Amino acid sequence: MSDFVPVNEPLLDGREEDYLVACLRSGWISSEGPMVREFEEKFAQSVGRKYGIAVSNGTAALDAAVEALGIGPGDEVILPSFTIISCIGQIIRSGATPVVVDSDPLTWNMDVTAIEEKITARTKAIMAVHIYGLPVDMDPIFDLARKYGLRVIEDAAQMHGQLYRGKPCGSFGDLSTFSFYPNKHITTGEGGMIVTDDPDLADQCRSLRNLCFEPNRRFVHERLGWNLRMTSMQAALGLAQLERLDEFVGRKRRMGAFYQERLSRIPSIQLPLSETGYARSIYWVFGIILGDDIPMDAVEAMKRLAAEGIGTRPFFYPMHQQPVLRRQGLFENLTLPHAEKMYARGFYLPSGLALTEGQMEQVVAAMSRIFG
Ligand SMILES: *Cc1c(COP(=O)(O)O)cnc(C)c1O
Numbered sequence: 001m002s003d004f005v006p007v008n009e010p011l012l013d014g015r016e017e018d019y020l021v022a023c024l025r026s027g028w029i030s031s032e033g034p035m036v037r038e039f040e041e042k043f044a045q046s047v048g049r050k051y052g053i054a055v056s057n058g059t060a061a062l063d064a065a066v067e068a069l070g071i072g073p074g075d076e077v078i079l080p081s082f083t084i085i086s087c088i089g090q091i092i093r094s095g096a097t098p099v100v101v102d103s104d105p106l107t108w109n110m111d112v113t114a115i116e117e118k119i120t121a122r123t124k125a126i127m128a129v130h131i132y133g134l135p136v137d138m139d140p141i142f143d144l145a146r147k148y149g150l151r152v153i154e155d156a157a158q159m160h161g162q163l164y165r166g167k168p169c170g171s172f173g174d175l176s177t178f179s180f181y182p183n184k185h186i187t188t189g190e191g192g193m194i195v196t197d198d199p200d201l202a203d204q205c206r207s208l209r210n211l212c213f214e215p216n217r218r219f220v221h222e223r224l225g226w227n228l229r230m231t232s233m234q235a236a237l238g239l240a241q242l243e244r245l246d247e248f249v250g251r252k253r254r255m256g257a258f259y260q261e262r263l264s265r266i267p268s269i270q271l272p273l274s275e276t277g278y279a280r281s282i283y284w285v286f287g288i289i290l291g292d293d294i295p296m297d298a299v300e301a302m303k304r305l306a307a308e309g310i311g312t313r314p315f316f317y318p319m320h321q322q323p324v325l326r327r328q329g330l331f332e333n334l335t336l337p338h339a340e341k342m343y344a345r346g347f348y349l350p351s352g353l354a355l356t357e358g359q360m361e362q363v364v365a366a367m368s369r370i371f372g
Contacts, residue, residue, distance in 0.1 A: 005359045007311035008183040008352035012237075014244050019236040031210075031229035039235035040193070042242055043178075047156075047170035049195040051202035054230035054238075055209055058157040058179020059086035061192035062127075064228060065153050065175040066090040068204040071124055077153075078118050079127035080110035080136075081318040082339040087127055087155060088319050092328070096124070100319050102336035106273055108287070109136035111338070115144055125151040128173065132348070133256070133281035134273060135164040138172050153177070157192075158284035160185035161249035165278045170195055175205070180234070183352065185248050185284065186241035188234035248353055249282050255355060256283030262364040266371050268294050285348040287315060289341075294371060298347045301370070308366035315346035 023035055036054050044052030055061050071077060073095035079087050081100035091098045099118050104111045109131045126145060128136050138154075145152050154173030156162075162169040170176040173196075178184075180191035194205045207213075212225035241248075260274055268291030274281050290301060302312045318339040320331035349363055 002309060002362055004309045005311055005350045005355075005362050006352065007313050007348070007350050009354035010182045010187050011244075011248070011353040012187075014240050016237050016240040019240045020233060023232050023236040026232075028232050031231060033232045035232040035235040035239065036230055039230075039238045039242070042239065043193055044195050046242060046245065047168040047176070047195055049171060049176070050197045051195065051199070053194040053196075053202060053205040053209060054235060055192045055194065055228040056230055057190050057228075058155075058177060058181065058184075058192040059089065060209075060226070060228040061177035061179070061194045062086050062153070062155060063090040063226070064205050064208045065173075065177055065194055066094060066096075067208055068175060068201050069125060069151050069153070071096045074122060075124040076120060076122045077125045077127055078115055078123060079319075080129050080131070080339075081320045081336050082108065082110075082131065082316050082342055083129045083155070083319065084157075084316060085319070085322070086157075087129055088325070091127075092325070092330075097122075098319065098325075098330070099123070100331065100334070100336070103131075103338045103342060105338045105341075107134050107136075107276060108132055108272070108342060109134060112137050112140040115141070119144065119148050119150075123148065123150060125153055127153045127155060129155040130157075130159040130162070130169055132158060132272065132285055132287050133162075133252075133283045134276060135159060135162055135169050135279050137276075137278060138164050139278075142172075157181075157184060159282070161245045162282045163279060174198060175201055180238060180241075183285070185252065185282070185353075186238065186245055188230070188238040188241070191230050191234045191238060251353055252283045252351070253280070255351065255360065256281055256286060258357070258360055259283075259286050259349065259364070262360075263288070263367060266367060267291075269367075269371060283351060285313070286351040287346055287348040289346040290371075291345075298343070298345050302347050304370050305366055308369065310363050310366045311350055312347045315343050315348070317343050 040052035075096040154176035156170040157179035159169035180188040209228040270289040
């Protein structure tokens with residue numbers, strides 16, 4: 001039997017090692033030193049923003065963004081239910097109320113036509129999260145933000161190198177955030193970035209990242225921050241990875257096209273949209289949804305694939321169904337049928353950058369045996 005096909009493996013065979021060694025030799029391994037700043041500048045430039053603030057992970061980037069916008073008790077923030085828990089954590093901890101929206105069953109992104117009915121006098125921000133490879137439709141979100149005076153946080157953790165109507169994802173939010181976890185298009189092992197054009201928000205994020213030390217009175221604090229600093233060793237990896245972003249996006253698109261072509265022959269499997277009027281998928285991951293006439297759910301399907309040597313991951317478990325949030329009295333009686341179905345019947349296939357064509361053949365063969 002052939003080797004197990006892992007769900008994700010990164011590619012680290014460019015100048016990662018050179019830059020990492022240069023970092024070690026320089027002695028600058030903490031967040032001080034030139035490499036973090038260089039990575040911030042180059043990354044911000046790559047998405048057309050003025051400021052980049054490197055942080056320890058994508059969740060930390062979202063936490064700082066929510067805090068920098070002054071979101072707190074009495075405020076409401078609208079976000080998709082179908083997303084990662086990272087999006088909602090600081091909204092809740094700040095004392096604000098998360099308001100979740102169902103998904104579009106084709107793009108798998110937040111249903112932007114369902115946002116306006118959720119806006120109240122207390123709504124402060126919309127958190128727009130790009131899901132799995134296609135951006136969420138930003139224009140309607142901005143129409144609402146202008147009409148109601150709302151801030152926009154853009155979670156672009158899955159969208160390095162993606163464009164929305166020709167403009168980089170990450171260039172849209174008052175604050176936009178990225179993750180550099182190893183399954184993202186570029187990785188620093190652990191890591192994240194906040195980007196913005198607003199100098200005040202950039203200053204606040206920088207301060208929140210570094211415990212809100214006061215510049216002149218080092219250990220006197222006017223605000224509570226966190227230690228969310230990125231190390232220079234992570235930045236060294238990030239600089240090398242950033243050089244390869246176009247190559248990586250090209251690889252992911254070829255991988256997506258391969259799966260699209262080969263899996264379209266299996267009936268009753270919903271494949272991701274390859275494009276919409278505003279973007280072409282970059283296939284952060286290659287997700288599928290089992291059709292209603294397939295007599296098993298995602299859990300069973302993933303078990304069968306594992307038995308065939310194929311790694312998979314479940315889709316997100318919707319926020320409105322999370323036990324930890326339900327126990328707090330949130331989302332009582334709320335049902336969002338598309339998000340719920342996506343979890344129950346969706347999962348993603350091996351889609352990492354190191355995936356070979358031979359491994360994709362193995363995946364397709366296993367899928368055909370099980371569902372063909
Ligand atoms: C990965 C991811 C995050 C969290 O990033 P970490 O670096 O793992 O903390 C946040 N939002 C989305 C959409 C993600 O995909």
